[in-house]
Amino acid sequence: MQSLQQLLDFDRLHVWHPYAAMPSLLPVFPVESAQGVHIQLMDGRSLIDGISSWWTCIHGYNHPRLNQAAHAQIDRMSHVMFGGLTHQPAVALAQKLIALTPEALQQVFFCDSGSVAVEVAMKMAVQYWYNRGLPQKQRFLTIRHGYHGDTFAAMSVCDPVNGMHHLFRNLLTQQYFAEAPQLSVDRDWQERDIESFAALLAAHHDQIAAAIFEPVVQNAGGMRFYHPEYVRQAKALCEKYNVLLILDEIATGFGRTGKMFACEHAAVCPDILCVGKALTGGFMSLAATLTTREISESFAAGEAGVFMHGPTFMANPLACAVSVENLTLLESYDWQSTIQTIASQLKAELEPCRSLAAVKDVRVLGAIGVVELHEPVNMPVIQPRFVEEGVWLRPFGRLIYTMPPYIIQPSELTAITRAIYKIVAQL
Ligand SMILES: *Cc1c(COP(=O)(O)O)cnc(C)c1O
Numbered sequence: 288m289q290s291l292q293q294l295l296d297f298d299r300l301h302v303w304h305p306y307a308a309m310p311s312l313l314p315v316f317p318v319e320s321a322q323g324v325h326i327q328l329m330d331g332r333s334l335i336d337g338i339s340s341w342w343t344c345i346h347g348y349n350h351p352r353l354n355q356a357a358h359a360q361i362d363r364m365s366h367v368m369f370g371g372l373t374h375q376p377a378v379a380l381a382q383k384l385i386a387l388t389p390e391a392l393q394q395v396f397f398c399d400s401g402s403v404a405v406e407v408a409m410k411m412a413v414q415y416w417y418n419r420g421l422p423q424k425q426r427f428l429t430i431r432h433g434y435h436g437d438t439f440a441a442m443s444v445c446d447p448v449n450g451m452h453h454l455f456r457n458l459l460t461q462q463y464f465a466e467a468p469q470l471s472v473d474r475d476w477q478e479r480d481i482e483s484f485a486a487l488l489a490a491h492h493d494q495i496a497a498a499i500f501e502p503v504v505q506n507a508g509g510m511r512f513y514h515p516e517y518v519r520q521a522k523a524l525c526e527k528y529n530v531l532l533i534l535d536e537i538a539t540g541f542g543r544t545g546k547m548f549a550c551e552h553a554a555v556c557p558d559i560l561c562v563g564k565a566l567t568g569g570f571m572s573l574a575a576t577l578t579t580r581e582i583s584e585s586f587a588a589g590e591a592g593v594f595m596h597g598p599t600f601m602a603n604p605l606a607c608a609v610s611v612e613n614l615t616l617l618e619s620y621d622w623q624s625t626i627q628t629i630a631s632q633l634k635a636e637l638e639p640c641r642s643l644a645a646v647k648d649v650r651v652l653g654a655i656g657v658v659e660l661h662e663p664v665n666m667p668v669i670q671p672r673f674v675e676e677g678v679w680l681r682p683f684g685r686l687i688y689t690m691p692p693y694i695i696q697p698s699e700l701t702a703i704t705r706a707i708y709k710i711v712a713q714l
Contacts, residue, residue, distance in 0.1 A: 344569025402436025418589030
């Protein structure tokens, strides 16, 4: 067996990490195992995970019920192709998703990751208008500070600055970018917040297949919360101009904002909905794109006669079985009050950060707590500092945030907010 140092040396020279240089310049911490909200490092240290492995493991690691569901499914089959075959886990999961999402969403397309769910949604919108005899509707309207994934179509609707569009200028489709909403959830609604979105729709709706954005919370593009009325007005404008609405709830879905889906804050049902991240409870990768009967039925009449997409590992039975169990678990307790309790504690314990010199803003919505700084964090310095304090957080840009597992205990959440205060105070 190789030593811990040999493992790290090989990793640094040969194994690429997310958004990393090669050889890697940033420290990575080797993980032995994980249990509940704890990540056990190979050097013996234990960390409280404050970001649920990128917002996925809402019920913690190594959950006995998810493990049991996976074991039971492995003994039947871990995978079988989905072309021409179907299986109980996929059907059971589709039934659950249809029941949990807004009423009109009745058709489920399973895919492997969030980015692919967005690709599928965008392709679905374009092909829908093609089916309807409006092939010129191929572009998308989105809002600045969004994040929708790393593949090319998804990238084209990410924030043009954060998403570094200039790097891929000649390859990315030019989309329409409305100004990001400015009004926060607790302010009075003002019409001018949506003027830019409305103007772009009025001018270019002939070319626009769909508007796409993250409802109420913009996540990886800046951890911004905005007024639900924006979502409502955007939906009404889309209807007026014959443009579909795609909502990306890959980050906000499954309770994170205090509603099962963030679109419920605005009582809006999109034409197409993307879910992922917490779907399997962080067990493995799975995502889905849901749509309405009206949209799905247009495909039979179109030139292709079918929807032109079909991943090799579509509806992987193991991932579906674990997701069914994860959603059953979510429905088995009063998750709304769990999220409320986390929100109240985050509000109380992060608020003192506001008085620190380095801090620009503190905000909380559901189980999301954000401390925004004036200056970008220095990752090689700040990441090891959090590890020394025994918590796992992954700040980016000017943002230190927590999106803890729903099973976190008050004392564990306090350990996270204390570490944030202590480290930000030292900046
Ligand atoms: C993470 C994320 C994606 C991309 O999902 P991947 O599984 O990383 O491809 C897309 N949209 C939103 C809102 C996300 O948070």
